[in-house]
Amino acid sequence: MALTERFEIADKTEQNDLQLDRHGRLRHLLTLQGLDRQLITALLDEAETYLSGDGEPVVRGDALAGRTVANLFFEPSTRTRASFDLAGRRLGADVLNLDVNTSSRKKGESILDTIYTLQAMHIDIFVVRDAQNGVPAYIAKHASDHVSILNAGESDVSHPTQGLLDLLTIRLHKGGFEGLTVAIVGDIAHSRVARSAAEGLVTMGVGDLRLISPASLAPEAGSVPPQARIMHDLDEGMRGADVVMALRIQRERITNLEGIPGVDEYFAHFGVSSERMKLAAADAIVMHPGPMNRGIEIESKLADSPCSVITEQVRNGVAVRMAVLASVIRTLGAQ
Secondary structure, eight states: OGGGOOOOOOOHHHHHHHHBOTTSOBSOBOOSTTOOHHHHHHHHHHHHHTOOOTTSOOOOOOTTTTOEEEEEESSOOSHHHHHHHHHHHHTTOEEEEEEGGGSGGGGTOOHHHHHHHHHTTTOOEEEEEESSTTHHHHHHHHSOTTOEEEEEEETTTBOHHHHHHHHHHHHHHHSOSBTOEEEEESOOTTOHHHHHHHHHHHHTTBSEEEEEOOGGGOOOTTSSOTTSEEEOOHHHHHTTOSEEEEOOOOGGGOSOOTTOOOHHHHHHHHOBOHHHHTTSOTTOEEEOOSOOOBTTTBOHHHHTSTTBOHHHHHHHHHHHHHHHHHHHHHHHHHO
């Protein structure tokens, strides 16, 4: 079946070459790794222009007027898919949503045949989520020159727009990144969110990045930036933190559950709670990329507390995706 296609995996250099055009402009967004601070800052600055307050009219624009965005989600999604849909429409695009259950890929069609079919319908931007590693870069390598590919979640490897919205949320609350202590807690080994957040935070110059998990859910050597500290004691890891991000256990990506803590054991040792937040800085914020498993990786009361910025992350996600869509369409228009 085509759902078990194997893709050539682009190395870091090749991904960087694919992402940027010869003038250094964003051509595809495949990963935050390799993007410089100036480019990320420009995306965050533009995203802020698309923010509006609660109860205010949403910000709209015409950057994508006459353009078509195809959201190809071959893996379940709520927040990312909905926000890309809204982002495209708010910028004036026609938006096509396609998932594996309504696509010919389920019948055995290759991913490239799916892309070529949709290219013939004048799709300008493909937003792709897939459970397999290598798919976004593989498509970017073979797509037409007038098409842009955006990674909306790639296996356990990368989720760049989530990383950007996390950066935006932190910047809005903390004013910047230098000198901050950020603690990311949970299943680091299988989390594309953790990888993209870590890559972005290191690029932006965060002071102390702590990745905290049970030993059985720790990242492999080389899979996260070397500047990150790998830790297994939550109390130690949260002490003095300015930002605490909780992650769920990615059970759908774990083939062997041996050594993985049960629910009660996990919450007792790695659950982010109101009591543990007393170890963090007095003005610390709590984040979660969703979906949340309340009472497992995060205490329900804490998720709804004044220090929680979880719903703000969702709001910021639409703005970030508007900025990314507008950026790549400018690059396409400049070719």
